[in-house]
Amino acid sequence: MPSLPLSPIRTGGKPAKLSDHRIEIDGLSFEVHRSDRRKTMQITVERSGELSIVAPSTVSTEHLVDFVEEKLLWVHTKIEEKSRLQKRAPTKEFVEGEGFLYLGKSYRLRLVEKQLVDLSLKNGRFCLRESSVHRGREVFVSWYARRAQQWFEKQVSEYANRMGVIANEVKAQDLGFRWGSFGSDGRVSFHWKAILLPPTIAQYVVVHELAHAHHPDHSAKFWIKVEQHLPDWRWRKTWLAEHGIQVEGL
Ligand SMILES: [Zn+2]
Incomplete structure (x- = not known):
């Protein structure tokens, strides 16, 4: 996707409608979504770390860039926060005793030799058939x-x-x-x-x-x-x- 020029593109004296764009500032890349229904500008740091801005259709690119520059400290703080949280996410192993969540509660895993289904939740335990462990996820x-x-x-x-x-x-x-x-x-x-x-x-x-x-x-x-x-x-x-x-x- 082409990066957005820092000065607004003008056609016939009116700001061009920039519908699907990207601006790059301070090593960060923001996807810009413009909407006629928007009244204010808002930056979002997605869980994936992707950055997006929603803005009213009429806001000039200069104005948008100013807005982002004002918020840069906040954006960097958010990105750091997300990557810190991401690192804490554990990876599950399909072994006896591993805990798996279901509606906010953690249930320990039992490996069972015989069971009609691959997986069941019985008496507060997840029961995984041993022959299904290799495709546990x-x-x-x-x-x-x-x-x-x-x-x-x-x-x-x-x-x-x-x-x-x-x-x-x-x-x-x-x-x-x-x-x-x-x-x-x-x-x-x-x-x-x-x-x-x-x-x-x-x-x-x-x-x-x-x-x-x-x-x-x-x-x-x-x-x-x-x-x-x-x-x-x-x-x-x-x-x-x-x-x-x-x-x-x-
Ligand atoms: Zn929502």
Whole structure:
């Protein structure tokens, strides 16, 4: 992708509409998303470490660059924070006694010789068939995905009702670095990993995504909608930002 010139491109005296661009400052690369609906500029440091800016369509590139320069210290601090948290994420081994999360609780692994299914959760233990150990990750992912599908379907039907949202389809899948997404077609998706989170936090993800049916951005109105249905959303959001990364070590 070409880097954006530091002075605004002008066509016929009006600033050009820069819809899909990137600006590079101080060794950092920001993806720029412009929207007619945006009123303010906002920088986001994604969980992947990717940087993006959302801005009103009318903001000049110069103004955008000034804004980013003002926020550089904050951006660098955030990036450091994320990489520190990322390093803490453990990698799971499919051995006797290893702990695996499910809805916020850790259950120890038992390896069993005979079992009809690859994996089961019985009497507070995950039981993995010995002959399936070599594909342990795959087995766990599909178990989590099935549980996530059921759990999120139920949560969505409850909250969608209360929030006046029509959710056409619920899907648990691999969403990369996102916990959830709400499509303009009314399809709501959740990362299967969200089933590892404590229920209170996973509920926040549900309310967050459904609130996007009303407001696609993270504007003040969006957070008001979240607050209406989850008055204590703030600590849940903070918890997710600080600890959510730890559920990734599978
Ligand atoms: Zn969101």
